[in-house]
Amino acid sequence: MNIFPATDHDLNAILAIQDLCYHEIEPESAESMISKIHISPETCFVAKDSQDDIKGYLLSIPATLGNPPQLHSETQVIDQHADCLYLHDLAIHPKARGMGVGKLLFQHFAKIAYQKQFQHASLISIQNSVSFWKQYGFSPIIPDKVLQEKLKTYGDNATYMECYLPDFYSH
Template sequence: MSAPILLPLHPRHLPEALALQAQAYPAFLVEPEAAFASRLGVAAPFNLAAERDGVLIAYLLAHGWTRESPPPVGAVLDPVTAGDTLYLHDLAVSAAARGTGIGRTLVEAAFRNAAAAGLARAELIAVEGAADYWRGLGFEAGTPPPRLAAKVAHYGPAARWMWRAL
C-alpha cells in the first residue's frame, strides 16, 4: 500500500466524495450533489483530496467566506464568492484511513494555503461531537452571537461554533 497523495479536490472526485460524505455524516448534514459541487469551484486551493492508490480516502471542503456567517447546509455557493476567513465546511475520512492523521494533514495544508492567500482566521461548525478533534487543531469554541446561533442550531444539538487564528 502506498502513502497518501494530497491534491486539489476536483470534480472527478465528486462521486467518491459524496459516498464518503454519506458514510461520515448523518443524513440531515449530507449536502445535495449541486451544493457539494458548487463548493469545488469556490476558492479551490483550499479544497483538498487525499488519495491512496488512486482511491479517495479523505477530503476537505474549505473556502473563503465572510467572518461569522457560514453558509447554510445545502446552499449552492456562487463561484465568485470570496471572504476574509477560511471556512472549513466539511472534512471526511474513510473508515480505512481513520487514525492515520490524514485529516490533520489536509487541514494543515489548507491553513498554509489560506495564510499564503492572506487569510488570517479560520472558522467552522463542529458537528456530531467533533469539537475535541478541532480543539486539537487549535480551534476555540464559545457562545456564538445571537445572529449566528440560529445557523449553528441547524447543524444539530451537539454543534459548536469554533475559530482560530492562522
C-alpha cells in the same frame, strides 16, 4: 498519501465518504458540494493513496468571521471582505482513520490559508467533534442570534469555532 485539488471527477467519492461519516445531519447534495469546489477550487482538496483512491477530503471557502455559509446551499458567494478561511467539511473514509489523513488535510488547509494571507479560520463543529478541533487550535465562540439560527441547520450539537492561524503555526 498525497493531496490534490478536488475536481468534479472526485464528486462521487466525496459523496460516498460523506454518506459514511455523517449520521446526525442529512448529507449535502451533489450540487451543494460541487458549488464549493467551483467557487474556490484552490481551497478544496482530496487525499489520495498510492492506488489513486480518495481516502478523505476537505472543502473550504473564504468567508467572514461569524458568518459561515448556509448548510445545503447549492450556490456559494464569496464575500469580497472575507477575513477567514471557512473549513466547511473534513471527512475521512472510515477505513483510513488513524492513518494521519485528517492531519495531512488540515496541514494543507493551513498552508493554503497562510498563502492566501488569512489570519483566521472558522468552522462549525458537529457530531461532538469540538475536542478534535481544539487540538488544531480552534476555540468555541458564543454565537449571536443570527449565527444561532444558522447553527440549528447543522444539528443539535453544532458549535461555531474559530482559530487564529499564527497560533497553529507556532505549535
